Amino acid sequence: MPIANCKRCQRIFNKTRRDICPDCIAEEDAAFVAVRAYLREHKDATMAQVTEDTEVEIGIIISLIQDGRLILRDNPNLTYPCARCGAPTQAGRYCADCAKELTHELSVARTRLQKDGQGDAKRIGFYSKP
Template sequence: MAIANCKRCGRLYNRIGRDICKDCIREEDDVLLEIRQYLKKHPQANIYEVADGTAATYEEIVAFLRDGRLILRDNPNMAYPCERCGTLTQSGRLCANCTQALAKELGQAAAAIQKEESQGKRGKGFLSR
């Protein structure tokens, strides 16, 4: 087993899958449950209001949202900035426009690599008889 220091508290622990120890995982889960309960009672709350009404910080709430651990269905005011452009979004790390743009750029890059590889196979080498 790999031994590591917990990213949150610094204690040594047997690393199984996450960067934090079992105690910190339990604490995170408790905070996440508290956030969910708060949002059930206050569906119109924004991130700052949730942070004020719970033990969570703004950064923790955004991390839960970006990681997909906190899903917003009926909470229209829970928005945070896109990591790429800063536009407000409610899920994932990127807004819808940046997601589409990134997918398009990746598709173009993949096509360029594929084209380069196919051209490279025909142009190299010599034929001798």
């Protein structure tokens, strides 16, 4: 059975389709339930309030949002910094502006590659979501 290092706690585990170990998955699931319930009650909560009241690590909350499990439609104050420019973001890795720019850069890169007639799939993949 293939093994891997857990992305979160670094422990070695039998690899599944997730890149974190079963313990961390359980922890993340519990965190998801707690944070979702909290946000339903506190629609104007900020990230600082959520982490303080639920005792869930900010990194877990962000990964739940980036994975698309936690949707912040009703929670306008809950934001985290864009991975590129640091602007407040509510979904994905990048703010709306950076997402737009990156999409533009990607299409420019694609056009350039098409002109060159040779592709570098790895470089293109850098811009797409993991």
